[in-house]
Amino acid sequence: MARAVDTSPSSSLRQNPWLRRAVPLLVVVVLAVLPLVLTENTNDTLARIGVFAVAVLGLNVVMGYTGQVSLGQIFFVGLGAYVTGYGVQQGWNVVLAFLAACLAAAVAGLVVALAAARLGGLAIAMVTIALPIVGVPLAKRLSDVTGGSQGLSARFAEAPEATGLYDDQWVLYVVLVIGGAVFLLTRALVRGKYGRAFAIVKGNEAVASSMGISPYRYKVLAFTIASLIGGISGFLYMFVIQYTSPETMSFGHSIELLAAMVIGGAGSIIGSLLGGAYYVLVPELTNQVDSSLTALLQGVILLAVLFVLPGGLASLLRRLTRGRRRSGAGSGAAAPPTTPLSTAVSGTSAEEPGKERQGHA
Structure with missing residues (x-):
């Protein structure tokens, strides 16, 4: 055929x-x-979009690709920001502050994951909800380190004179380089062996176990990677905003981050970028319409997008691509053979039935 x-x-x-x-x-x-x-304001806006696109990407790793509920991603963003700000105030090198932010967020995420990954459904949601709820008063109480309710500021984003760049240009370049590297590495992760294992764990943990894939191990891995990416987002947040406070890791911001991931597209790299743009731009637009109706308007936008595009904005591109493929395909075309999930994870090819019978004969 x-x-x-x-x-x-x-x-x-x-x-x-x-x-x-x-x-x-x-x-x-x-x-x-x-x-x-671009103008200075536009560069600043793009830099902030890059910051939260990385944060949404981290949330996507654990929720979109692995299917585990996490409502505390903003906690790791705030933790990375606080570690970065404290390091800069102590005179640390920028590279050292970056590594410290990554390490602190990854270790905290690993500790939480070791306990939370054994749970499921509502239980794991409750554990992750506790992170921002506990984080806000903890940041206020540790005033010697965090600045308490007044917050913590640190300025270290001045462009080196040798570059000849303005500060806004330098900041955007740093966000593009670090954020771009995170997106490329995450794309390679989710498209490789680990990404296929994440997908099987998301689909059915019992099936994953029967295939030799440990759901607990991969859920811990996904939580830790998501936390690490959150720490990187926190570093970039401090680099761009140069100020953080306990409000940064509030539960309300955690819900907004979740909404940004859903609207952009769960389980999508492009969706993470769109989610970052939503997180930054939509509140500004709704504030211009009526600041007292910001939450209401954002809720209407969320419902409208999900009603029209249940898969988020990223699904619109997939729909257009499928439409072009169908229009270019012949009416009597045979569908390409599919590869079993077990074969995709193991990387081995399936044996033809005829050959298998001959081997047993």
Whole structure:
């Protein structure tokens, strides 16, 4: 039976090696030039979008890709910000402050995951909810380190004179480099062996166990990676905003982060970027309409997006791509063979039934 030829743009991109190399190069060139031609306010806005896009990405690792409820991601963002601010005030090198923020968030996430990953459903939700609820009063009480209710400020984002850049340009470049590296590494993770294991654990933990995949191990891994990414987002938050307070890790912000992930698209790299844009831009727009109705308008937007696009904004791109593929496919085309999940995780090819019978004969 004849098989249809995929003439979609994505298929052409995969088949043409020159296009595969040119598109990433074009993206890098655009990102390299962008901070130089935009205004200061626009650079600041893009930098803040990058900060929260990384935070949404971390939440996506544990919820979108692994299917585990986490309502405390904002706690690790705040922890990374506090560690960064404290380190800068103590005269630490920027690199040291970055590593300390990553390590503190990862260790805290690992400790929580070792206990929470054995739970499920409502129980794990309650554990993660406790993080921002406990974090806010704890930050207020540890005033010698956190500045208490007054918060903590640290300025270390001045552009080096040798670069010839303005401060807003330098900040955006740093966010693009660090955030871009986090997105590329996370993309490689979720598209590799660990990502396939995450997907099986998300689908059915009993099936995962029967395939030799430990749900507990991979849930702990996902929580720890998400916490690490949250710490990186906290470092970038302090680098861009240069101020943090107990309000940074409040439970309300945690819910807003969750809404941003859902609207952008759960289990999607592009959705994390869209979620970061939603987190920053939509509150500003609703405040301009009526500051007293900000929460109401954001709720209406959330319901409208989920009603039209249950998979979030990222699903719109997938729908368009599928529509182009269907229009380019022949009506009598045979569907391509599918690969079992067990084969995808193990990386081995399935044996043909005829050959298997011959081997047993």
